[in-house]
Amino acid sequence: MKRIVFITAALIIMLSQLYLPFSNTAAFALTDGGYMLPETENDPEEKNTPAEDGDGSQTDRSAVISPIEMKSISTPQVNAGSRVQVNVTFKAKPGFFIRSVELKTSNDLLVFPFDIEKTSYKTNYSDKESALFKVNLRARNDAIQNYYSLFYTVTYFDGTDEKTQGFELSVLVINQIDETPETPDEPSRLIPKVIITGSRTYPDIVVAGDPFEIQITLQNTSKETAVKNVKIDLSEAGNAFLPSSGSSTLFISSLAQGESCTVSMELLSMLSLSPSVYQVTVRLNYDALNSDSQIVSNESISVRVTQIPQIKISPIQTAPASAQLGQFINLMAGVYNIGKSTLYNVLVQISGEDNILTESEVFLGNIEQGKSGIVDTYLTAVGLGETTILITVQYENEQGDVFTFTSKSDYFVSETVLPPAVDVPKPTENGSNPYIAIIITLLLIAAGGLYLILTIRRRNRLEAIDNKADTHIMDLFLVKDEQGKTEAADEVE
Secondary structure: OHHHHHHHHHHHHHHHHHHHHHOOOOOOEEEOOEEEOOOOOOOHHHHHOOEEOOOOOEEOOOOOOOOEEEOOOOOOEEEOOOEEEEEEEEEEOOOOEEEEEEEOOOOEOOOOOEOOOOOOOEEEEEEEOEEEEEEEEEEOOOOOOEEEEEEEEEEEEOOOOEEEEEEEEEEEEEOOOOOOOOOOOOHHHHOOOEEEEEEEEEOOEEEOOOEEEEEEEEEEOOOOOOEEEEEEEEEOOOOOEEEOOOOOEEEEEEEOOOOEEEEEEEEEEOOOOOOEEEEEEEEEEEEEOOOOOEEEEEEEEEEEEEOOOOEEEOOOEEEOOOEEOOOEEEEEEEEEEOOOOOEEEEEEEEEEHHHOEOOEEEEEEEEOOOOEEEEEEEEEEOOOEEEEEEEEEEEEOOOOOEEEEEEEEEEEEEOOOOOOOOOOOOOOOOOOOHHHHHHHHHHHHHHHHHHHHHHHHHHHHHHHHHHHHHHHHHHHHHHHHHHHHHHHHHHHO
């Protein structure tokens, strides 16, 4: 019996020696549920354990502090062809401030299954700690039922620089399609359907007046039937785009079951277009491979159009026309929006070359098409010589792209010229000043003249009153004389 125990113990020792090279621990740990393998360096949970710093404290190395957080909301749902209001709240950590939130879009149906109805889904904020971003989206009629991701970009200020942080929100698009298996007894279910799965333009944002290329990806969604004679007609209700080749029709000979095909056309945008999103109607005509019946469907794609901002600065007016050292200068100028788009966040910076004039800054805000902003500010001449006044206008378009425009005007600053000195008479020997006698004499003359004027006016008024009284008395005498003559005539009779 002792021999059996000894052999068993020897076997256990040998097995443990064989296991030790492959383990970082001495042995297995026995639990109530059986054996538990020891933790190793490759254990993924070990990466999330607190690490010990040099001072003995522990810090969670895996914790990543996000300056901006998106409050969780339930997954939005929308039916194809319907609208959905998506409201997302972003909250900044203390010391961080939100400046803008933008929703990224795409013409690819499989990425962004919504109609693009605006040139930009972006909202600017004035250093907000919490921002509510609202967007109203319409799901496309041909959207495929699936979960999609909405991508947000948040621009924030950390006290020193502007930075961005991305967020993702899932949304469910529902498209009720009858998926009943096709049978020979129901030939209508064998009718194929061609849809637009994606489109894009080159460039992504079209400049009004410039040519651009539009690409459209079509797919035959039928798993049973091919299509032939696919004709694609492009049109826009307001004739905003014209085909460069003269024809707005494309042709595909056939599409097999489930096959996709990409076609392209070059178009020319009209110069008079306003910045907006234009809907291009795509009319599809095709036949089933084993049938001569024509199938017609209409789809729409979005094309973003922008205008290059154009401004003009009126001639710079300064008062005075030239200044002396240390003198204040009033500067006025007009900023005119002569383009077809709104100028956003217009900022005017005024300065002089060689630091001869102080700098100034005027914020005009947004300037709509055909409107103007007035610059009215003051500068100080702090140097001498000829200089150039620089007016730099900084502004943005709908996409947030920054533009600058500079206007110049020559200016001259001279030394300060003092007025000529006036000799002041010295006091006489008795301490009196001759100016005092002159002032008193002038005052006496003025008082005498005033008295004379008042006297003449009073005399004239009295004469007028006397004349009026004399006239009134003469009138009374004439009346009485007439009455006397009348009475005498009566007595004679």
